[in-house]
Amino acid sequence: MARVASAQLDRIGVEEIREAARVLTGVVRRTPMESSRPLQELVGGPVHLKCENLQRTGSFKIRGAYLRISRLSEDEKAAGVVAASAGNHAQGVALAAAMLGVRATVYMPVGASIAKLAATRAYGAEVHLVGETLDDSLVHAREFSATTGAVLVHPFDHPDILRGQGTVGLEILEQCPDVATVVVSAGGGGLLSGIAAAIRPQRPDVRIVGVQAVQAAAWPGSLAAGRPVRLAQMSTLADGIAVGEPTALTFAHVQQMVDDIVTVTEDQLSRAMLLCLERAKLVVEPAGVAAVAAVMTDPERFRPPVVAVLSGGNIDPLVLLHVTEHGLVAAGRFLSLRLEISDRPGSLARLLSRVGELGASVVDVEQSRLGAGLALGDVEVDLRLECRGDQHRDDLIKVLSDAPGVRILDHS
Known part of the structure; x- marks a missing residue:
C-alpha cells in the first residue's frame, strides 16, 4: 500500500506516546508476549503473541480511555463522560471513569455480548442498549453529550485515544527489539494508528499490517478511494472490529504509516480462536484473534520475527462454544x-x-x-x-x- 509523504500528515509523535506511557504507569498492565510454535512452523521463524487479552478489562481499550479521561478539565470531569461501544471500549471507559471519580454513561447495541454488558455495569457505568450497530449507538451518545454536556469519549477519533493505544507499540519494540512484522486487528483503526505512530518513526523497516473481517471491511474500500467510505452493511462474529467507517484522524495515520490491510473470513477467525485455545491456552475473542487468523491463512506474507497482537479476550461463553464448534468444523x-x-x-x-x-x-x-x-x-x-x-x-x-x-x- 503506497504511503503519502509525511509532510502531508500532522500525526501523533513518539514522545507524546512515551508521555502517555508515563501517565498509564500503574494503571495498565505491561502485557506479556508469548511465543507460538504452531505459527512459527508456518512462517518459518519466530512468531510472538502480544497478549492484550490479558490487559485490565480484557482488552487494550483501557489505555486510550484512561488517558483521554485523565486529561479532561475539572469542569469536564464534573459533567461526566459518555461513550458508544460494542463492549471493549465500554469497559475501558467504565473502569477508567471509576478510577478517576467521573460519572460514565455508555450506549451499546442491543445485540452486545451479555458478558461485556455485565462487566461494563459492574465497573460502575450506566448502560443503555440502543440500535443494531456501533454507529447507531454513537448517534445516541452524541445526542446525550449535546443535551447534558457530558464529554464524548470516542472509541478511536481523538489524539489521546491514539496516544494511549500507541503504548502497545512501545512495548512491542521493547519486548521484541528485532521484530520485522507487526500484525494488528483493525476496526476504526485506533489501535492500528497508535501502534504505527509508535513504531514507524523508530523502526521504518518494520512492516505493519492491519487485519479486518471480510464481512466488515471498511478499510480496503476507503484506502482505494483515498477517503473514508461507509460500508452499506456488516455481518461478522468479530463485533469488536465491526466499524462501518474510519474517521479522518485514523484514516490519515493508516494511509501514511501502515503497509497493508488484509481480510480474513469467519472460518479463518474460528480456526484462529481454536488454535489459541488449544495450543496457547489463551481465550481470545473473534476480533482479538484477527491477526493470528491472517498469519495462519497466508504465512508467506509475514516476514519473521512476527508480532501478532491479541487485542481482546472478552467473549460470551455461549458464543465461545458456538465459535469453537465452528472452528472445529473449519479445521x-x-x-x-x-x-x-x-x-x-x-x-x-x-x-x-x-x-x-x-x-x-x-x-x-x-x-x-x-x-x-x-x-x-x-x-x-x-x-x-x-x-x-x-x-x-x-x-x-x-x-x-x-x-x-x-x-x-x-x-x-
Whole structure:
C-alpha cells in the first residue's frame, strides 16, 4: 500500500506516546508476549503473541480511555463522560471513569455480548442498549453529550485515544527489539494508528499490517478511494472490529504509516480462536484473534520475527462454544452426517462399529423413521463425529459413501 509523504500528515509523535506511557504507569498492565510454535512452523521463524487479552478489562481499550479521561478539565470531569461501544471500549471507559471519580454513561447495541454488558455495569457505568450497530449507538451518545454536556469519549477519533493505544507499540519494540512484522486487528483503526505512530518513526523497516473481517471491511474500500467510505452493511462474529467507517484522524495515520490491510473470513477467525485455545491456552475473542487468523491463512506474507497482537479476550461463553464448534468444523475436526441405512437389527451397530474402526469418535447419534422421502424399511441417522483433520474427514466421507447399505444424504 503506497504511503503519502509525511509532510502531508500532522500525526501523533513518539514522545507524546512515551508521555502517555508515563501517565498509564500503574494503571495498565505491561502485557506479556508469548511465543507460538504452531505459527512459527508456518512462517518459518519466530512468531510472538502480544497478549492484550490479558490487559485490565480484557482488552487494550483501557489505555486510550484512561488517558483521554485523565486529561479532561475539572469542569469536564464534573459533567461526566459518555461513550458508544460494542463492549471493549465500554469497559475501558467504565473502569477508567471509576478510577478517576467521573460519572460514565455508555450506549451499546442491543445485540452486545451479555458478558461485556455485565462487566461494563459492574465497573460502575450506566448502560443503555440502543440500535443494531456501533454507529447507531454513537448517534445516541452524541445526542446525550449535546443535551447534558457530558464529554464524548470516542472509541478511536481523538489524539489521546491514539496516544494511549500507541503504548502497545512501545512495548512491542521493547519486548521484541528485532521484530520485522507487526500484525494488528483493525476496526476504526485506533489501535492500528497508535501502534504505527509508535513504531514507524523508530523502526521504518518494520512492516505493519492491519487485519479486518471480510464481512466488515471498511478499510480496503476507503484506502482505494483515498477517503473514508461507509460500508452499506456488516455481518461478522468479530463485533469488536465491526466499524462501518474510519474517521479522518485514523484514516490519515493508516494511509501514511501502515503497509497493508488484509481480510480474513469467519472460518479463518474460528480456526484462529481454536488454535489459541488449544495450543496457547489463551481465550481470545473473534476480533482479538484477527491477526493470528491472517498469519495462519497466508504465512508467506509475514516476514519473521512476527508480532501478532491479541487485542481482546472478552467473549460470551455461549458464543465461545458456538465459535469453537465452528472452528472445529473449519479445521476438519468435526463432521456432521445425515445418512440413510436399513431398518434391520444390527444396522446401526454395524455403522457405528465401522466409524470406530476408521478412528473417529462419535459425539452424538440420532435415529428416525420419519425422514421426508424415506423409503419404507429404511431409517435416517444423524451422526456427529470428531475427526483428526481434513484428510481424515474426507476419508470418512469416502469410506462411508462406498459402504454397502449406507447412503449419505448430507454432510457438513
